[in-house]
Structure formats: structure tokens, C-alpha cells
Amino acid sequence: MLWKALISLGGSEGMMTPRETIKNAMDFRPVDAIPWSESFYVETINRFFSEGLPAHEITVIDWRLEGYTLLNWPTFLGFDPYSYFGCLDLFRCVVPIDLGPLPRFKQRKVGENSKYDEFIMESGARARRFKKGTRATTWYAMPQFSSFPVTDKNSWVQYKKRLNPEDPRRYPLDWDKDAYFEVFERYHEGPTTLSMTGFYGFGAELMGIPNFNLAFYRDPELIADMLSFWEYFTMESTREAVEALKDRIDMVFWWEDMAERHGPNISPKLYREFLLPHYKRVTAFFNKNNIHRIMMDSDGNTMPILDLVIEAGITGQWPLEVNSGMDVRTLRKRYGKKLFLAGNLDKREIAKGGEPMQQEIESKLPLMKETGGYIAGLDHLVHVEFTLEKFGEYANYLRKRLTVE
Numbered sequence: 001m002l003w004k005a006l007i008s009l010g011g012s013e014g015m016m017t018p019r020e021t022i023k024n025a026m027d028f029r030p031v032d033a034i035p036w037s038e039s040f041y042v043e044t045i046n047r048f049f050s051e052g053l054p055a056h057e058i059t060v061i062d063w064r065l066e067g068y069t070l071l072n073w074p075t076f077l078g079f080d081p082y083s084y085f086g087c088l089d090l091f092r093c094v095v096p097i098d099l100g101p102l103p104r105f106k107q108r109k110v111g112e113n114s115k116y117d118e119f120i121m122e123s124g125a126r127a128r129r130f131k132k133g134t135r136a137t138t139w140y141a142m143p144q145f146s147s148f149p150v151t152d153k154n155s156w157v158q159y160k161k162r163l164n165p166e167d168p169r170r171y172p173l174d175w176d177k178d179a180y181f182e183v184f185e186r187y188h189e190g191p192t193t194l195s196m197t198g199f200y201g202f203g204a205e206l207m208g209i210p211n212f213n214l215a216f217y218r219d220p221e222l223i224a225d226m227l228s229f230w231e232y233f234t235m236e237s238t239r240e241a242v243e244a245l246k247d248r249i250d251m252v253f254w255w256e257d258m259a260e261r262h263g264p265n266i267s268p269k270l271y272r273e274f275l276l277p278h279y280k281r282v283t284a285f286f287n288k289n290n291i292h293r294i295m296m297d298s299d300g301n302t303m304p305i306l307d308l309v310i311e312a313g314i315t316g317q318w319p320l321e322v323n324s325g326m327d328v329r330t331l332r333k334r335y336g337k338k339l340f341l342a343g344n345l346d347k348r349e350i351a352k353g354g355e356p357m358q359q360e361i362e363s364k365l366p367l368m369k370e371t372g373g374y375i376a377g378l379d380h381l382v383h384v385e386f387t388l389e390k391f392g393e394y395a396n397y398l399r400k401r402l403t404v405e
């Protein structure tokens with residue numbers, strides 16, 4: 001396979017390791033090559049298997065205790081397409097804190113019809129998904145939510161009981177500061193990452209976007225209490241790990257999804273009034289512990305609020321969807337080194353292969369190599385319309401173009 005490219009764990013002599021490269025890129029420092037990162041839908045990998053991707057070469061197996069016994073047993077942990085294609089996984093070495101509700105809501109099927117199965121999800125929301133076999137893919141679609149766990153002050157008070165930052169279950173059974181310090185110190189395959197949910201994403205997941213947005217006007221006291229609590233919860237849940245690992249944590253990945261194709265879901269006025277103070281205090285907490293690279297994950301067009309996002313202490317954004325009007329060339333001209341950029345290669349053009357794929361890369365990569373502060377990749381996940389052949393062609397072409405002279 002021409003596109004196969006295993007990532008070196010330590011880098012060649014005189015060359016930067018993948019971790020050094022991506023840290024330098026996020027800091028606008030010199031790199032040997034532009035780092036390249038992707039994320040894959042599971043069903044995309046399934047399609048690739050059906051088209052010839054060798055499962056045995058990307059299967060990840062490691063020792064784990066078998067069930068509740070003391071038996072160490074080889075266990076299937078998933079698939080690693082990243083090393084195979086030569087791109088980085090931003091989440092291979094993460095701070096293992098559980099920032100969800102504890103206890104979880106028991107996920108279970110509660111209804112069905114000829115087209116959908118309906119579930120209570122672990123977050124407490126109720127949602128439909130397509131029945132298996134009713135379409136080519138089951139998971140390559142957003143769930144259709146029918147209800148959410150927080151609707152008013154009383155339901156929020158009840159939900160908060162599941163968000164105790166001091167619950168010992170938030171840290172894994174193998175949590176040991178010194179051991180994790182050593183792991184994070186020695187890791188070289190990419191960045192070490194603390195992943196969490198931001199202030200808009202938190203509210204939207206618990207109330208649904210329409211209800212959350214309306215509550216800013218109809219019940220601002222509820223919104224203020226939710227956001228204040230989420231600030232407290234975020235800092236106190238992560239405090240032990242953040243203060244132990246400090247700058248061994250290379251980046252914070254802050255999931256938000258606060259915009260659609262035509263603009264943000266929240267106005268600059270509401271962002272400044274309700275969200276900005278909380279962002280600032282949390283980013284100050286990270287900065288105090290020498291964690292300065294903070295990437296926001298938001299789909300859609302965030303341009304109208306990006307000045308505020310930067311003021312909040314966020315230093316980078318992914319995926320920069322082309323279909324929403326995001327463009328690394330415009331962003332670099334407007335923000336310079338205030339914001340590192342990740343993604344923005346139009347997945348629609350890349351999936352075509354050939355000349356359209358090459359033109360999309362050549363229209364953006366040269367400027368990004370010149371200005372720095374860029375992580376190459378698609379403008380969202382590798383979707384199921386990609387064939388193995390076209391993704392391999394893209395991987396092979398892009399890797400040859402990443403070297404910085």
C-alpha cells in the first residue's frame with residue numbers, strides 16, 4: 001500500500017518528534033514539517049475494511065486485567081488508522097478524567113418504530129437513531145433528540161447531584177500522579193491532551209440548543225447559575241491532574257459546537273455578558289499551571305465571535321468548516337499569531353481525489369507553511385463518503401507536501 005506510513009515514536013536523529021512538531025506548530029515556532037491530524041468516523045473505518053484495509057495492521061491489543069480478576073489478559077482496545085496513514089491522533093495520550101454525570105444514566109432502549117430505535121442516553125437525554133439495516137450507515141447521522149434532562153431550575157438542581165467534582169470515580173483506577181507524570185513526560189507520538197466541554201456545549205447538551213438559547217432571555221438566573229457551576233466543576237474536577245502534570249499537558253481541547261453554517265448560535269452580546277467571564281477564569285487557571293495551548297472545537301461559522309473567543313484565552317480552533325465560510329487564509333490575515341489553526345481542507349474536494357484534491361491542498365498549504373501556526377487536516381472528521389483509495393491518495397500526496405524547507 002503506497003499510503004502506509006508508520007509514525008516514528010522518537011523521531012529520526014536530528015528530526016523533531018511528532019510531539020515536538022505539533023507543540024512548535026501551535027506556538028508558531030519553526031517545524032521540520034507541518035503536523036497532520038485527522039479524526040475518523042468508526043463507520044468510515046468499517047468501509048475501509050470492506051475495501052481492503054488490513055484489519056490486523058491497525059488492531060490495538062494490550063494487557064488488561066480480565067474482568068474483576070487478577071488475570072492479565074490481551075484485550076482488544078480498538079483500531080489505530082493514524083499510524084497506518086501517517087497522521088497524528090490528538091487523543092492518544094489524554095488526561096483520564098471523567099467529566100460526565102456520575103452515576104451515569106443507564107442507557108437503554110425505551111421505544112421503537114419501523115425506522116428508529118429510541119434510547120435514554122448516558123447524559124439523560126432521550127434520542128432516536130436509525131435502526132440497523134434501514135440505511136447504509138447507522139451511526140453516520142446526528143441523533144434526533146426528543147427530550148433533555150434539564151428543563152428548569154428544579155431539574156437543574158437534581159442534575160447537579162451527578163456533577164460532584166470530588167467524586168473519586170472521576171479519576172481512573174490506575175491514577176497515580178508520579179506514574180502519569182512519567183508517562184506524560186516520555187510520550188512522543190503526538191500531543192498530550194486534556195479534553196473537556198465548554199460553557200455553551202455544556203448547556204446545549206443538557207437543555208438542547210433551542211431551549212438553552214431561549215433560557216438566556218426567559219430565565220437568565222438559571223443560565224447564570226449553570227455557567228457559574230460549570231466553571232467551578234471544570235476547575236475542581238481537573239485541579240489534581242492539572243496541578244500535578246502542569247505543562248506536561250500540551251493542550252486543552254475544548255469542545256463547544258456553538259455555531260451553524262450561517263453564524264454562531266449565540267450573539268456577541270450574550271457571549272460577552274454570560275460566557276466570557278467564566279472562560280477567562282478557567283483559562284487563567286490553566287495558564288497559571290503553564291498550560292497555554294487551548295483549542296476550541298466548534299463547527300460552523302464562528303467569525304462574528306472570534307474576537308471574544310481570543311479574549312477568552314482560547315488560542316486555536318478546529319475544524320474550520322469550508323462550507324460555513326471559514327478560511328485559513330482570511331483568518332491568518334485577520335488574526336496573525338493570535339490563533340493557531342487546524343483543519344480547513346475541504347473534505348468535499350479532498351474526497352474527489354485527483355486534481356480537485358491537489359488544488360485544495362495547494363490553495364492553502366503554502367501560505368500555512370510560510371506563516372506557521374497550522375495543523376493540516378480535513379475540515380471535520382473523515383466521512384463515510386471517502387473511499388479507501390481516495391483517502392490513501394490524499395494521504396500520500398499531502399505527506400509529501402508537509403516538509404518545510
